[in-house]
Amino acid sequence: MSGKRNFCPSAAILSDRVLIDIKKIKEITNQIKKIKSFHQIRTRGDENCIFLDMHIALAPKTPLAEAYNISHQLKGKTMSGIPQVKDVVIHIEPQI
Numbered sequence: 728m729s730g731k732r733n734f735c736p737s738a739a740i741l742s743d744r745v746l747i748d749i750k751k752i753k754e755i756t757n758q759i760k761k762i763k764s765f766h767q768i769r770t771r772g773d774e775n776c777i778f779l780d781m782h783i784a785l786a787p788k789t790p791l792a793e794a795y796n797i798s799h800q801l802k803g804k805t806m807s808g809i810p811q812v813k814d815v816v817i818h819i820e821p822q823i
């Protein structure tokens with residue numbers, strides 16, 4: 728990882744468009760069976776330096792420790808699958 732990769736001059740800018748291919752997010756969430764669905768994908772930054780914010784739905788009785796593991800896995804897979812993503816904030820909700 729180079730230092731340049733972490734230089735994000737426009738990280739504070741909320742983009743009007745989602746900077747990520749939603750299909751890619753779908754592929755990644757599909758790899759984690761416990762994720763029932765996702766929505767509200769939002770991004771900040773620019774194409775090379777993306778801050779991602781998303782909601783995922785899990786079974787309502789998922790133990791907290793497992794929910795934590797799932798979000799941790801999702802963050803890792805997202806950041807390695809889409810290298811332009813510098814950080815991911817995941818909101819967990821119960822599947823209704």
Ligand SMILES: [Zn+2]
Binds near residue numbers: 766767782820
């Ligand atoms: Zn939501």
